[in-house]
Every structure is written in structure tokens, then in C-alpha cells.
Amino acid sequence: MAKWGEGDPRWIVEERPDATNVNNWHWTEKDATQWSKDKLNALFTNLEIEDTILSVTITEVSKFEGDAVVNNRKAKLIFIYDLNLELSWEGRCAGSDEVVKGKVEIPNLSEENDLDEIVIDVMLSDPTSGFVAEKIKAMMRSKGVDVIRDKLSDYLNALRADYSQGLILPTKGGNLNVTSTKGKTGLNKTSTYHPPKQDAGTSGVKINTTNLTMEEEFKCTAYELYRVFTVQDMVQAFSQGPAEIVAEIGGKILMLDTNVSGKFLTLNPPDRLEFSWRFKSWPAEHYSKVSMTLDQTNDSTKLKMIQEGVPEAELERTRAGWQRYYFDAIKRTFGFGAILSGGGF
Numbered sequence: 001m002a003k004w005g006e007g008d009p010r011w012i013v014e015e016r017p018d019a020t021n022v023n024n025w026h027w028t029e030k031d032a033t034q035w036s037k038d039k040l041n042a043l044f045t046n047l048e049i050e051d052t053i054l055s056v057t058i059t060e061v062s063k064f065e066g067d068a069v070v071n072n073r074k075a076k077l078i079f080i081y082d083l084n085l086e087l088s089w090e091g092r093c094a095g096s097d098e099v100v101k102g103k104v105e106i107p108n109l110s111e112e113n114d115l116d117e118i119v120i121d122v123m124l125s126d127p128t129s130g131f132v133a134e135k136i137k138a139m140m141r142s143k144g145v146d147v148i149r150d151k152l153s154d155y156l157n158a159l160r161a162d163y164s165q166g167l168i169l170p171t172k173g174g175n176l177n178v179t180s181t182k183g184k185t186g187l188n189k190t191s192t193y194h195p196p197k198q199d200a201g202t203s204g205v206k207i208n209t210t211n212l213t214m215e216e217e218f219k220c221t222a223y224e225l226y227r228v229f230t231v232q233d234m235v236q237a238f239s240q241g242p243a244e245i246v247a248e249i250g251g252k253i254l255m256l257d258t259n260v261s262g263k264f265l266t267l268n269p270p271d272r273l274e275f276s277w278r279f280k281s282w283p284a285e286h287y288s289k290v291s292m293t294l295d296q297t298n299d300s301t302k303l304k305m306i307q308e309g310v311p312e313a314e315l316e317r318t319r320a321g322w323q324r325y326y327f328d329a330i331k332r333t334f335g336f337g338a339i340l341s342g343g344g345f
Contacts, residue, residue: 041061044087054094101124106119127299214322232245273292
């Protein structure tokens with residue numbers, strides 16, 4: 001309550017050239033849905049993605065569902081958007097007359113998701129297409145996904161910088177004080193892995209262990225998924241950090257800031273691999289054994305994993321870690337399907 005003789009500043013009408021929304025106190029809202037549709041059409045229609053002899057053109061934004069709103073309350077901008085997009089594309093390979101058609105689904109463009117959490121799912125219109133189609137699809141799931149994510153970033157930047165103009169009005173004297181409030185989506189987000197404090201371990205102490213079984217489906221071929229686990233550059237891409245991967249029997253595995261280590265035991269491309277695996281906080285010198293089988297179907301590959309010898313106390317944390325730092329990260333990085341959230345490690 002204001003003191004006697006003093007006015008509550010919320011109720012003082014400041015001199016304004018337009019006498020509108022004094023002190024930016026009142027809630028104002030702009031519907032950004034049509035603007036978003038037009039902006040995304042401009043960003044994606046006729047967008048070309050090329051890689052050596054392969055080229056893809058996005059022909060249209062074939063689906064636009066959802067809405068986008070920009071709000072101002074007490075000089076704070078609040079961005080709310082929840083969009084479901086589908087892009088149609090055509091691809092070609094130099095030296096071939098074949099035209100490959102497909103689509104890109106983006107089901108969760110929302111302020112609740114970080115930019116690198118947005119699902120970008122690439123698929124062929126005809127899943128039975130041949131070699132050229134598979135090459136183009138693989139290119140779109142790597143380079144194409146990166147280009148599309150950059151364009152989504154351009155859309156979000158424009159939404160915040162351009163479309164919100166006029167929502168926050170200058171006060172007397174021309175001052176404009178803006179505080180931007182948004183959801184989780186960060187345009188310059190850097191994902192950093194923070195390991196837990198290492199537990200002391202003593203060699204020779206009996207450890208109660210159990211087995212972990214997980215299944216996950218990926219929108220890719222078995223060969224593509226096999227390479228994700230055995231090619232150093234691909235491991236570094238989804239783990240977002242340095243890794244040492246030597247894909248040979250007895251070859252070294254070191255990743256996630258040296259917190260995960262092991263050795264390859266069996267390599268049977270493209271459908272089976274085994275390796276020893278341990279997390280740094282596990283008791284000293286204790287390794288589990290991971291067996292993966294990759295079963296390819298018409299439009300996806302099902303991964304079945306059995307991990308033997310997981311310390312009982314670490315079971316659920318290990319399960320969540322595989323989901324977050326491996327499976328979800330692989331899908332997010334290479335566009336191999338829908339992502340399930342979770343903690344872990």
C-alpha cells in the first residue's frame with residue numbers, strides 16, 4: 001500500500017505520446033501464427049541442400065499445424081509457440097534421372113524444447129526405393145538435418161527480434177526497457193555433460209550385479225546405426241565431445257569426457273556388436289558386457305541391447321543414461337526418430 005500523500009506508481013498515468021498501455025503494465029498479445037506460417041514458408045520453400053553428387057530441394061511446407069503468440073506483461077515479452085510441421089522434398093543424384101521424393105516431419109517445435117531437442121524426422125515417400133534413394137535419405141539425415149535446424153533457428157530469432165516490435169512501448173523520455181522471457185529453447189545453447197562425483201571403489205570386493213535389457217527403434221538402416229556406434233566422428237557428433245573409438249577386436253572405447261570406457265569384443269556388421277563397458281564411478285576395474293543386435297525392417301531398425309554385470313545400485317541410472325546420452329542423442333543428432341526424455345549417468 002502506498003503511503004499517504006504518495007501515489008502507487010502502478011496507478012500514475014505517465015504522460016505518453018499515444019496514451020496506450022502506460023508503463024507497459026497491461027497484458028498485450030499478438031497472434032504470430034500467420035506470420036510464422038509465412039516466415040517458415042519463406043525459409044524452407046525452394047531451399048536447396050547439396051553434398052557432392054547429391055542434391056535435395058524442399059518443395060513446400062506441406063503441413064503447418066498449431067499456433068504462435070507473443071505476449072507483453074509488465075515489460076516482459078513471453079513467446080509461446082507449439083507447431084507441427086511437415087516439409088516435402090525432392091532429391092537427385094548426378095548421373096541419374098531418378099527423382100527421389102520424401103518428407104521431413106517436425107512434430108515438436110515448441111518453446112518447451114531446446115533447439116537441439118526438436119525432432120527432425122526424415123523419411124522416403126516410397127520406403128522400398130533403391131540405392132540412390134537410401135543415399136539421399138542418409139545425406140538428409142546428416143547434413144540436411146543440420147541445415148533445417150539452422151533455418152528453425154532463423155525463424156526463432158526473427159520471432160523474437162522482428163515480430164515482437166511494437167509490443168513494448170517507450171516510456172516518457174523515449175526509454176525502452178525490455179526483459180525477454182522465453183521457454184527452454186536456447187539459440188546458443190551448449191550442451192555440457194556433468195558427471196556425478198566418483199564413488200570410491202576397491203578391487204577384489206564382491207559386487208552384486210544384474211542385467212539390463214533395452215529395446216529402441218531408429219528410423220534408419222542397420223548399416224547406418226552400426227556406423228553410429230563404431231565410427232569415431234559419428235560418436236563424437238552424438239556425444240558432443242571428444243571420443244576415441246577403434247573399431248577392431250580389442251579396440252578402445254573412450255567417450256563422454258572419459259567417463260565411459262571399454263573395448264570391442266565382437267564386430268559383425270551390420271547387425272551385431274559386443275563390447276565391454278564401464279562408467280568411471282563404478283567400482284575399480286569392474287566392466288559390464290554389452291551385446292547389441294540390429295534388426296532392420298522396411299522403414300526402421302530395432303536395436304535390442306543386453307548389458308550383463310551392471311552394479312545393482314547403478315541399474316536405473318545406467319538405463320536412464322543409455323536413453324538420454326545414447327539413444328535420444330543419436331536420434332536428435334542424425335534425425336533417426338522420436339525422442340524420449342530422461343535423466344541418467
